[in-house]
Amino acid sequence: MTNRSSASTSRRDFLRSTALAGAAVAAGGGSSLFMPTRASAADYPALGTFPAGSAGNSVFVGITVPRTGTYAVQGEDELKGYQLAIEHINSGHPLIKAISPKTTKGVLGKEVKYGVADDEAKPNSAVQNISRFISENKAVLMTGGTSSAVAVALNKLAQREKVFYVVGISGSNDTTGKDCVRYSVRECTYGQTAAAALGPVLLKAFGKGKKAAYLTPDYTYGHTVQKSISEYLNKEGGWTTVTNQVCPLGAPDYSSFLLNISNSGADFLLNINWGHDAVLSIQQAKQFGVLDKQKLVIPYQVPFLAREVGQALIEDVYACTSFWWTMEDKYPLAKMFVAEFEKKYGYKPEWGANTCYMQFAMWANAVETAGTFYPPEVIKVYESGAKLQSTSGEVYFRPEDHQLVRPCVIVRGKKTAAMKGKEDHWEVLDILPGEPLMDKPDAAGCKLGDYT
Amino acid sequence: MFNGLVLGALLALISSGLTIIYGTLGVLNLAHGAMFMMGGYAGFLAFEATGSFTLAIISGALFVMVLGIVMERVIIRHFYGRPNEDQILVTFGLSIVFVEAIRFCFGSLSRSVPPPAWATGVTPLGFMLYPTYRLVVVGIVAVALLALYLVLYRTRLGMIVRAGIEDSVMVDSLGINVFRVFMVVFGIGAMAAGFAGIVNAPVVSLTPDMGEMILVQTFVVVVIGGVGSFPGAILGGLIAGQILSITSMINPGYAYVMLFAAMTLVLLIRPRGLLGLRSRD
Numbered sequence: 025m026t027n028r029s030s031a032s033t034s035r036r037d038f039l040r041s042t043a044l045a046g047a048a049v050a051a052g053g054g055s056s057l058f059m060p061t062r063a064s065a066a067d068y069p070a071l072g073t074f075p076a077g078s079a080g081n082s083v084f085v086g087i088t089v090p091r092t093g094t095y096a097v098q099g100e101d102e103l104k105g106y107q108l109a110i111e112h113i114n115s116g117h118p119l120i121k122a123i124s125p126k127t128t129k130g131v132l133g134k135e136v137k138y139g140v141a142d143d144e145a146k147p148n149s150a151v152q153n154i155s156r157f158i159s160e161n162k163a164v165l166m167t168g169g170t171s172s173a174v175a176v177a178l179n180k181l182a183q184r185e186k187v188f189y190v191v192g193i194s195g196s197n198d199t200t201g202k203d204c205v206r207y208s209v210r211e212c213t214y215g216q217t218a219a220a221a222l223g224p225v226l227l228k229a230f231g232k233g234k235k236a237a238y239l240t241p242d243y244t245y246g247h248t249v250q251k252s253i254s255e256y257l258n259k260e261g262g263w264t265t266v267t268n269q270v271c272p273l274g275a276p277d278y279s280s281f282l283l284n285i286s287n288s289g290a291d292f293l294l295n296i297n298w299g300h301d302a303v304l305s306i307q308q309a310k311q312f313g314v315l316d317k318q319k320l321v322i323p324y325q326v327p328f329l330a331r332e333v334g335q336a337l338i339e340d341v342y343a344c345t346s347f348w349w350t351m352e353d354k355y356p357l358a359k360m361f362v363a364e365f366e367k368k369y370g371y372k373p374e375w376g377a378n379t380c381y382m383q384f385a386m387w388a389n390a391v392e393t394a395g396t397f398y399p400p401e402v403i404k405v406y407e408s409g410a411k412l413q414s415t416s417g418e419v420y421f422r423p424e425d426h427q428l429v430r431p432c433v434i435v436r437g438k439k440t441a442a443m444k445g446k447e448d449h450w451e452v453l454d455i456l457p458g459e460p461l462m463d464k465p466d467a468a469g470c471k472l473g474d475y476t
Numbered sequence: 477m478f479n480g481l482v483l484g485a486l487l488a489l490i491s492s493g494l495t496i497i498y499g500t501l502g503v504l505n506l507a508h509g510a511m512f513m514m515g516g517y518a519g520f521l522a523f524e525a526t527g528s529f530t531l532a533i534i535s536g537a538l539f540v541m542v543l544g545i546v547m548e549r550v551i552i553r554h555f556y557g558r559p560n561e562d563q564i565l566v567t568f569g570l571s572i573v574f575v576e577a578i579r580f581c582f583g584s585l586s587r588s589v590p591p592p593a594w595a596t597g598v599t600p601l602g603f604m605l606y607p608t609y610r611l612v613v614v615g616i617v618a619v620a621l622l623a624l625y626l627v628l629y630r631t632r633l634g635m636i637v638r639a640g641i642e643d644s645v646m647v648d649s650l651g652i653n654v655f656r657v658f659m660v661v662f663g664i665g666a667m668a669a670g671f672a673g674i675v676n677a678p679v680v681s682l683t684p685d686m687g688e689m690i691l692v693q694t695f696v697v698v699v700i701g702g703v704g705s706f707p708g709a710i711l712g713g714l715i716a717g718q719i720l721s722i723t724s725m726i727n728p729g730y731a732y733v734m735l736f737a738a739m740t741l742v743l744l745i746r747p748r749g750l751l752g753l754r755s756r757d
Contacts, residue, residue, distance in 0.1 A: 092685050096584040242729065272728045276680065276689055279479040280725040283604065303586050303681060311607040311679070313598040332586050332681070 068398040071476055072186030077162035078397040082135040085110070085384075086157025088168035088178075089192065090145040094274040095170045095299035097328050098376050102170060102192045103140060104369055105380030110136050112364070113388050119360045123382070123413055124389030131388050132397065139163075145170055145273070145299075147177035154178060158185055164397050165190065165387060167380070170299075171273070172196030172245035175210075182207035183473050188399050190383035193376050195298070195324045197248035200427040201468030206475060207399065209406055209426040211346075211386070212379045213433075213458075215249035216468075218324050218344035220461040221432035223256035225453065226321065226342060230292075232261045237290035237318065238268040239281060239305055241297050245324075246270070249296050253323045266290045271297070271305075278305045282312045293318040303332045310337060325435065327374035330449035338437035338449065345433045347375040347416060348450050358415040372447045382414055400475040416455075424465030426472065429458045477721070478601075482610045482679075484717020485617040486672050490690060491697040491709035492624055493668030499641035499704025500661045503552060504560065506567040508669050508694060509687030510574035515540040515670025516682045517578055520587050529592040533616075533674050540670025541663045548662035553655065571687070579684040586681035589674070609678055616675050621710060624668065628706055637661055641704045693720070696739050702752020711750055 068074065077083060087106055090099035112120040113136050116129040130136060139161060141153035150168050157163040166182060169175045169192030176198055182189035183205035191199060191210040195218070200210045213221070236257060240246040250268060257263035267288040269281035282305075285293060293314060297305045302322070306329075309315050315337065322329070322338075325345035330338045349372040352359035361381065365373040373381075387402075389412065394401040407423035419430040435450035443449070494508045505511075519536030523529060547570065555563045590596070591609035598605040628634035636657050640647045648654045673686075680686065693716060701712025719738055723731040742750060 091584075096683070096685070097586075100584055275724075275728060277479065277483065277724070280721065280728075286605065300586060300681075300683060307588065307681060308679075311598075311609065313605055313607075328585060332588075334588070 068396065068401070069476075072399055073158060073162040073164055074186075074398050077164040078132075078134060080134070082137045083131060083164045083397065084157070084161040085136055085138040085165045085167065086154050086161065086163035087138055087140045088143045088150045088153040088157075088166075088174075089140065090170050091140075091142040093144040093146075094301055095145040097332070098193060098299050098326070099142075099145070099170050101327050101374055101376040102380045104365070105373070105377030106138070106167065106384060108365060108368055108377070109381045109384035109388075110138055111368075113384065117364075119357065119364060120385055120388060122357055122360070123385040124392055126392035127388050131391050132395070143168065143174060145174060147171070147173045150174040151177050151181050154181060155185075158187055163187060167192055167383065169194045170376075171243070172199055172248075173243045175199045175208075176203045176244060179203055179205045179208050186399055186476070188387070188402055190387050192380050192383070194245070195249055196244040197252060197468055198244050200425045201248075201470055203244075204425050204468075204470035204472055206403060206426075206472040209383075209386075209421055209428070211383050211428045211430070212375070213324075213344060213346045213430070214427075215245070215252040215324065216463055217432050217458060217461045218249065219252035219256045221434060221456050222321075222323055222342060222344040223253065223260060225434050226257065227261040229342070230319075232263070234261070234263045234291045235266045235289060236263050236292045236294055237266055237285040237288045239278070239285065239293065239295045239297055240268055240270050241273050241301060242270045243273055245298065246296050249324050250294075253294060253296075271301075273301065275301060275304075278308045279312070281305075282309055282314055285309075285318070286312055286314050290318050292321055294321045294323055296323055298324065298326050300332075302326045302329055306333050306337055325375065325450075327376045330437065335437070335440045335443065335449060339439050341437040343435050343437075343450070345375050345435055345450075346430070347373075347378040348433055348435055348452055349373055349447070350450075350452055351416065351433065351455065354455065355415055355417055357413060361415045378415055386412060386414075403475065419458075422462075422465055424472075425468075425470040427462070427465075429462065431455045431458055432461055477718070478606055478610070479724075480718035480721030481714070482613055482717070483721060484714040485614050485621075486676055486713070487690075487693055487697050487716050488710040488713025489617050489620055489624075489672045490669050491694045491701065491713050492621065492706055493665035493672075494694050495698045495701070495704055495709045496628070496637065496641075496706060497662055497665035498698070500637050500644070501552070501556065501658050502644075503555070503563050503662075504567065505662075505665070506564055506691065507547070507571040507574060508567075508666075509689075509691030510571040511540050511544065511666045511669035511687070512673040512676075512690050513578065513682070513684065513687035514543060514574055515673030516589075516677045516686065517582065517587070517673075518670065519674030519677060520589050520682055523589050529589070532589060532677075533671065536674030537667050537671040540673070541667035543670075544666025545659055545663040547666070548659045552662065553658070556658075571691075575684050575687070582684070584684065586683045588681045589677040591678035613675055613679065617672070620668070620671055620675075624664075625706070627664070633657070633660065693735070696735055699739050699749060700742050702749025705749065705751045708749055708751035 089102050143150035154166045166189045172194045175191050175194035189208040195214050197215045238250050240250040254265050320341050322343040325343035349362045352362045390402045390405040393405045406421045411418050411420050416431050434454040438451050497505050515536040518539035519532035522535030523532035595609040595612045599608045697712040697716045701708030720731045723734040
């Protein structure tokens with residue numbers, strides 16, 4: 025790990041840098057040539073897939089998403105966000121340049137290529153997929169998520185292999201909490217911030233002393249979100265948890281859980297299930313008459329939920345999310361993103377695609393700023409606390425746990441009659457600044473680990 | 477108990493289709509789960525076009541029956557004389573084709589078929605409220621199983637099928653066109669899965685992957701009940717439904733463990749299955 029690159033590599037890099045410099049000058053991007061931070065591969069020791077992964081004219085990004093199974097819909101959505109970002113990075117699109125001002129075309133002039141593999145939201149599959157991308161394609165960046173169990177597993181892989189990892193969707197507190205690593209960053213909101221954002225809204229809307237039933241998926245995401253939201257409501261609002269039904273990921277039937285919830289005497293059903301599990305459990309809650317006597321709350325919003333269960337079931341349902349497309353009215357970059365996404369895919373983007381687009385865009389910015397693909401230097405850019413322009417306004421990464429400090433968006437399902445279009449499912453009630461919502465970085469026991 | 481009955485009834489219907497195909501043709505149809513899914517989607521399309529749940533059920537079942545017949549004529553027929561591994565591979569390949577074709581046409585977003593208006597809401601059972609449609613499902617499946625029973629046990633075709641299960645060489649030597657029977661059997665077996673797919677659609681929304689899990693359960697049911705046994709499929713389905721349901725109430729993580737444990741127990745005590753008459757070699 026301490027071997028320095030050979031002299032031949034150094035000469036190649038020099039020639040390549042010269043050629044790129046010429047091209048950049050010709051393209052009018054000459055200013056970036058004189059960045060003092062720009063460095064060649066020879067300046068750093070070999071680490072992970074560096075410098076092999078960035079020695080050619082292109083760099084490879086390994087993407088693992090669930091394309092089948094419970095989270096398939098959200099996985100495909102994430103992939104669309106990644107693909108749009110790569111397209112924009114390679115073409116030097118104005119939206120990317122707004123987030124990553126030093127970007128011309130590609131990343132450090134290298135075209136971004138990518139491979140996609142299906143992990144079915146299973147950690148083992150995700151680790152195998154990315155391991156293959158690392159060994160066979162020398163991936164300089166890895167991504168994946170949707171299930172926080174996958175995110176946590178990939179965290180460990182990234183730290184072990186010293187390949188940088190941008191987390192896709194992951195709502196567990198653990199991802200940047202007790203399972204955080206130096207080699208990963210998370211963009212989206214998560215259980216603790218969702219609870220801190222949504223809790224006061226629920227207490228204001230419905231008052232104190234209510235009884236809540238929880239339907240919780242049995243893995244890190246479900247447990248941490250349930251813990252966060254129930255602790256907030258119970259402590260701050262005097263709510264009571266009358267039952268917490270823990271169900272397996274991908275359960276085909278929720279009858280037994282819903283019968284228990286139906287008989288629990290709860291006023292509220294807080295459904296933490298996600299993906300198709302959320303769709304199925306909400307539809308079956310309706311079948312069992314649960315939603316006729318208990319008010320539904322979705323603490324961690326699910327992309328495409330309204331489209332799948334139908335607007336009638338999410339009317340007046342409160343949720344916390346990272347992005348909703350009507351935020352384009354407030355943020356210029358959101359407006360650009362929504363327009364570009366809709367132009368390419370024919371519908372308004374959901375928050376998963378937005379998160380994934382932003383993760384790649386911010387990675388491009390970090391590498392361009394570092395002037396190298398050498399992972400520790402890229403990580404240090406993230407840890408600099410520099411403010412970034414995003415589709416949710418100005419944001420920055422917390423150096424202590426690599427969590428993006430970003431707004432939490434409170435939404436409420438619109439009445440069907442109030443919808444201004446077929447995709448106008450949610451009303452944005454509030455966009456809350458992230459920093460006051462977040463626990464202190466050391467609260468969850470994050471220890472980032474080494475750079476090398 | 478009720479959950480187990482609903483699930484068990486569905487498993488019984490799907491498994492009966494699988495078991496008569498295997499019993500008669502000797503083909504282990506790994507595309508059976510995909511048939512279940514295709515029935516749901518075909519019914520969904522019919523429902524979208526007509527708004528009629530009855531037409532959706534008829535369309536879903538008939539479409540899959542035709543699909544099964546075409547499958548048998550075009551592909552499966554050429555594999556009767558081939559090793560079991562080839563049959564497994566080809567039906568597994570077909571299931572992938574069907575699933576990905578549906579994903580290509582419909583995407584991964586789930587699709588819903590609402591129950592008929594008269595079957596919506598909940599029914600008070602005295603000790604609990606239960607979704608009306610789920611109770612209706614038990615009735616619909618019971619009628620379907622009765623119809624299947626009548627076809628198998630009260631018609632000439634059924635007699636040939638049962639004889640074929642016992643000794644297909646003898647049936648062939650009696651001058652009966654076995655291939656035509658095979659084609660019809662495959663169509664009926666597939667139809668049972670397709671019918672179950674659309675009947676179950678209002679309970680669980682449709683996704684391209686929905687057949688995978690049901691296929692595993694169905695195989696277990698067939699093994700428990702006895703390979704090739706129609707009554708065995710019904711008994712196995714009801715047992716499997718109760719095991720899955722009761723275990724889910726206690727600890728859902730162990731539902732499949734208990735199902736496979738039950739299967740293992742049956743195989744140890746009675747290798748041919750509870751109502752299986754003999755084992756295929």
